[in-house]
Amino acid sequence: MLDVRLIEQLSAVSGEESVLPADTLADFAIEGFVPRAAIAPDSIEQVQRLVLFAEEQDLALVPWGGGTAMHLGNTPRRYDIALVLTRLNRVLEYEPADLTVGVQAGIRLADLQRHLARAGQFLPLDPPFAEQATIGGILATAASGPLRYAYGAPRDLMIGIGVIQADGALTQAGGRVVKNVTGYDMGKLHIGALGTLGIIVKAHFKVVPLPATERTLLIASRTVTDAVSLAFALDRANLGLRALTVLNKEAAAAIGEERPLVAVRVGGEAAAVDAVIARVYQLALETGATAREIPDAEETVWEPMRRLGVSRGEVGTRLLAPYLTARASLLPTAVTPFIEALETCLPTTRPAITAIVPLGNLTATWHVSNPQQALELATGLFQIGQQQGAQVWLEAAPRSVKEQVDIWGPLPEAFPLMRHLKAQFDPKGRLNPGRYVGRL
Amino acid sequence: MRAISTRVIKELQKRLGKRWALHTPEDLLVYEYDGTIDRGYPQAIVFPNSSEDVAAVIRIANKYGLPVVPRGAGTGLSGGALAIEGGIVIALTRLKRILELDPVNKLAVVEPGVVNLDLSKAAAPYGLHYVPDPSSQRACTLGGNVAENAGGPHCLAYGVTTNHVLGLEVVLADGSITWLGGKRYDSVGYDLRGAVIGSEGTLCIVTKIVVRLMPIQPAVRTLLAVFDEVDQASAAVSAIIGRGIIPAALEMMDQTTIQAVEPALHVGYPLDAGAVLLVEVDGIEEAVVAQTAKIEETLREQKARQIRVAADAAERDLLWAGRKGALGALGRLAPNYYILDGVVPRTKLPEVLRKTYEIGARYGLRIANVFHAGDGNLHPTILFDERVPGATKRVLEAGGEVMRLCVDVGGALTGEHGIGLEKREYMRWVFSEADLDAMRRLKAAFGAGERFNPSKVFPTDQEQAVVAQRRVVEQIGPDAYV
Numbered sequence: 001m002l003d004v005r006l007i008e009q010l011s012a013v014s015g016e017e018s019v020l021p022a023d024t025l026a027d028f029a030i031e032g033f034v035p036r037a038a039i040a041p042d043s044i045e046q047v048q049r050l051v052l053f054a055e056e057q058d059l060a061l062v063p064w065g066g067g068t069a070m071h072l073g074n075t076p077r078r079y080d081i082a083l084v085l086t087r088l089n090r091v092l093e094y095e096p097a098d099l100t101v102g103v104q105a106g107i108r109l110a111d112l113q114r115h116l117a118r119a120g121q122f123l124p125l126d127p128p129f130a131e132q133a134t135i136g137g138i139l140a141t142a143a144s145g146p147l148r149y150a151y152g153a154p155r156d157l158m159i160g161i162g163v164i165q166a167d168g169a170l171t172q173a174g175g176r177v178v179k180n181v182t183g184y185d186m187g188k189l190h191i192g193a194l195g196t197l198g199i200i201v202k203a204h205f206k207v208v209p210l211p212a213t214e215r216t217l218l219i220a221s222r223t224v225t226d227a228v229s230l231a232f233a234l235d236r237a238n239l240g241l242r243a244l245t246v247l248n249k250e251a252a253a254a255i256g257e258e259r260p261l262v263a264v265r266v267g268g269e270a271a272a273v274d275a276v277i278a279r280v281y282q283l284a285l286e287t288g289a290t291a292r293e294i295p296d297a298e299e300t301v302w303e304p305m306r307r308l309g310v311s312r313g314e315v316g317t318r319l320l321a322p323y324l325t326a327r328a329s330l331l332p333t334a335v336t337p338f339i340e341a342l343e344t345c346l347p348t349t350r351p352a353i354t355a356i357v358p359l360g361n362l363t364a365t366w367h368v369s370n371p372q373q374a375l376e377l378a379t380g381l382f383q384i385g386q387q388q389g390a391q392v393w394l395e396a397a398p399r400s401v402k403e404q405v406d407i408w409g410p411l412p413e414a415f416p417l418m419r420h421l422k423a424q425f426d427p428k429g430r431l432n433p434g435r436y437v438g439r440l
Numbered sequence: 441m442r443a444i445s446t447r448v449i450k451e452l453q454k455r456l457g458k459r460w461a462l463h464t465p466e467d468l469l470v471y472e473y474d475g476t477i478d479r480g481y482p483q484a485i486v487f488p489n490s491s492e493d494v495a496a497v498i499r500i501a502n503k504y505g506l507p508v509v510p511r512g513a514g515t516g517l518s519g520g521a522l523a524i525e526g527g528i529v530i531a532l533t534r535l536k537r538i539l540e541l542d543p544v545n546k547l548a549v550v551e552p553g554v555v556n557l558d559l560s561k562a563a564a565p566y567g568l569h570y571v572p573d574p575s576s577q578r579a580c581t582l583g584g585n586v587a588e589n590a591g592g593p594h595c596l597a598y599g600v601t602t603n604h605v606l607g608l609e610v611v612l613a614d615g616s617i618t619w620l621g622g623k624r625y626d627s628v629g630y631d632l633r634g635a636v637i638g639s640e641g642t643l644c645i646v647t648k649i650v651v652r653l654m655p656i657q658p659a660v661r662t663l664l665a666v667f668d669e670v671d672q673a674s675a676a677v678s679a680i681i682g683r684g685i686i687p688a689a690l691e692m693m694d695q696t697t698i699q700a701v702e703p704a705l706h707v708g709y710p711l712d713a714g715a716v717l718l719v720e721v722d723g724i725e726e727a728v729v730a731q732t733a734k735i736e737e738t739l740r741e742q743k744a745r746q747i748r749v750a751a752d753a754a755e756r757d758l759l760w761a762g763r764k765g766a767l768g769a770l771g772r773l774a775p776n777y778y779i780l781d782g783v784v785p786r787t788k789l790p791e792v793l794r795k796t797y798e799i800g801a802r803y804g805l806r807i808a809n810v811f812h813a814g815d816g817n818l819h820p821t822i823l824f825d826e827r828v829p830g831a832t833k834r835v836l837e838a839g840g841e842v843m844r845l846c847v848d849v850g851g852a853l854t855g856e857h858g859i860g861l862e863k864r865e866y867m868r869w870v871f872s873e874a875d876l877d878a879m880r881r882l883k884a885a886f887g888a889g890e891r892f893n894p895s896k897v898f899p900t901d902q903e904q905a906v907v908a909q910r911r912v913v914e915q916i917g918p919d920a921y922v
Binding site for chain 1: 544545546588589591595599600602603612618619620623624625626627628629630631632634635637638639655657658678681682684685686723724725726727730731783784785786787812815816817850851852853854855856857858859867870871872874875876877878879881882884885886887897
């Protein structure tokens with residue numbers, strides 16, 4: 001049912017052309033919860049006016065970027081307006097010789113990468129769906145991909161941020177330079193916060209040179225345990241690898257391979273790359289694994305691998321129902337027993353698992369077809385996490401699971417502080433309410 | 441400063457032991473200082489030996505309405521450890537144990553009083569080290585590093601403290617103890633660990649730190665390049681980065697600095713050089729060889745008149761000793777100096793250096809430049825003699841102008857030393873009231889109020905451009921650093 005009055009008011013605030021058509025509202029549903037309006041402002045000032053309007057009218061906002069990760073988070077407690085930021089898509093500042101770039105939050109990652117590539121540089125972040133994912137969404141979900149092994153997470157790359165607070169004020173922290181300890185590091189609070197402390201509207205990053213050349217190897221092991229051991233050995237060899245991801249048999253199958261794998265990216269000057277590849281082959285041989293080089297690896301290996309935890313090629317919240325994806329952070333030495341526990345926790349279905357072993361970073365996806373099984377799996381996973389000392393949370397789960405468990409798992413020790421923080425920045429609970437840890 | 445009531449001292453001594461809670465003027469004198477020359481006047485100083493001790497002290501302070509000020513080695517350069525509102529200084533120096541060192545998972549759990557270099561020394565037998573390496577690392581503590589989000593020459597390629605700390609055990613204003621983050625890379629919830637790092641002791645007191653350890657790279661090359669002009673050296677910095685090389689370290693020193701360092705340390709810097717660049721690359725042998733060749737080519741294109749590649753570890757250490765000993769050496773040129781810390785975009789380096797010298801000339805002051813050229817983090821050092829009437833005032837004004845210059849070209853007020861006391865009034869140059877308000881809300885969320893390290897970071901309500909505080913820099917001596 002169309003909320004005519006609200007739409008009239010929103011048109012008055014940020015212009016008619018910013019209000020999205022009524023027949024698109026269903027596209028902005030989260031767990032079946034459809035907003036009353038969807039609006040796409042085209043400037044930071046318009047965003048401020050909208051947020052201020054929402055404050056005055058006590059409306060709940062959910063920020064939207066490319067919609068590639070909206071399955072993350074608990075069910076919304078309230079949802080009035082989808083605040084779509086994709087029209088804020090400009091590069092604000094870019095000086096290649098400074099190795100820094102400033103952008104509006106709605107820019108698509110792939111568009112930014114193309115812009116940087118013209119100067120031989122890139123932002124070393126590789127979450128899935130780069131053509132759709134926006135910088136703001138990537139920051140708000142702390143998204144990353146296999147390149148995290150060499151380059152770090154969003155928190156290690158962002159140097160400045162601009163946020164619209166719940167009361168409409170624009171606040172900035174950090175700056176445009178790579179060394180900066182001026183005032184509190186407020187930007188860290190917003191990374192991974194799902195917009196619950198403020199709407200990210202711009203950000204500055206460090207960028208790095210593109211490697212002169214790049215090659216991918218897939219190394220097949222007999223078992224996933226062997227693959228994990230090999231990953232340790234490759235990491236210890238200090239080869240300067242760009243990515244080092246382990247795939248279990250099911251994950252390997254998803255990219256058309258038969259055995260557990262270690263996937264490796266090597267980049268740099270040609271001579272150095274040749275030397276590293278030779279050493280990788282040697283180490284593989286020593287463990288009885290077989291290595292081979294993959295051309296066009298970005299399309300055939302890396303992007304499919306990134307998408308494993310999300311879907312089989314579609315984007316959005318609707319298609320996640322049959323999937324349950326868990327993320328885990330644990331000590332590297334705990335990875336092998338943890339994988340074993342995950343592989344056997346459901347008698348009938350084995351998960352596809354990828355892991356960046358030296359970071360203790362792991363993703364596991366199950367195809368579960370009935371709600372009861374999904375719930376048992378979810379609770380079982382949190383138990384395994386507690387037993388094995390792993391931080392576990394669900395990145396994707398059917399709605400029925402989300403209604404019964406907090407997908408973020410047990411409350412962290414510092415949750416009281418987090419509650420105070422939320423109360424300070426969003427006292428009326430109108431920014432993406434209910435989605436975050438402890439249903440904040 | 442009012443002497444502390446005996447009731448408070450008795451409670452502190454009862455909890456910690458008489459020798460670990462001091463209050464007499466003679467005892468407090470030593471703790472009035474840090475690396476600057478502002479002074480604070482604590483009413484008591486305590487030396488807890490555990491997180492629970494720290495919590496107990498905070499509860500006692502709360503009971504009597506006293507502020508607390510955490511202190512590491514007292515090497516800070518922005519007044520962070522100074523008890524300018526009195527209260528109880530909590531020295532973390534007894535908490536100097538390395539609790540765990542896990543070479544397979546590449547992490548360590550340490551107490552905040554552990555000296556930075558000592559951690560790397562402990563990790564060395566495993567082929568590991570702790571990356572953030574401020575020049576003060578022989579003396580400074582990890583707790584202080586966390587408070588300031590310390591950097592160091594090797595942070596260009598590898599990041600600063602916040603990129604190497606996985607977790608913090610902290611004591612909050614209400615005396616409760618909690619972990620922010622832990623031993624794992626990711627944890628669920630707001631990144632409070634990230635917000636506490638660099639918060640200069642104003643939100644909570646850190647009592648344990650989980651750090652990442654990184655492998656010592658298999659190969660390293662260190663180059664020294666000599667230039668006739670500072671401009672050429674700055675251009676070389678941009679050229680190296682422009683060729684797609686991010687060295688592990690890229691440092692610059694100007695003629696004034698060279699003229700102080702060379703007679704003291706005999707590194708081999710020509711006294712008539714305009715500037716020298718110290719460049720370091722590390723990684724696997726083949727990559728290092730390739731990068732070194734590219735760098736040498738670039739340096740020659742940029743008119744370096746001499747390029748020297750360290751032949752062995754001893755020569756590498758000597759080249760670095762020249763850089764890390766620079767500040768101590770500057771003490772030979774003048775009785776007093778005032779170190780600045782600002783950051784500018786790399787492309788603005790030549791302009792900023794030129795204008796810094798102009799500012800010096802206008803004020804009749806000699807300015808030496810030694811800095812982390814790779815990330816645009818400058819440390820102009822103003823040399824003077826405090827006995828000359830009006831010198832101090834001119835130094836502060838000149839310093840303010842240099843900071844203003846950094847901000848005007850799009851840079852930052854501080855790259856490593858922190859805001860502390862020194863720059864709190866400049867915060868309004870870069871932050872709006874809404875920005876500062878957001879920071880105050882973070883502080884409120886921690887319940888810290890004005891209890892933890894008061895009067896630091898935030899500007900006072902007085903509007904002003906340059907605060908002529910009575911500050912004079914005394915000679916620190918050969919062990920000083922920047």
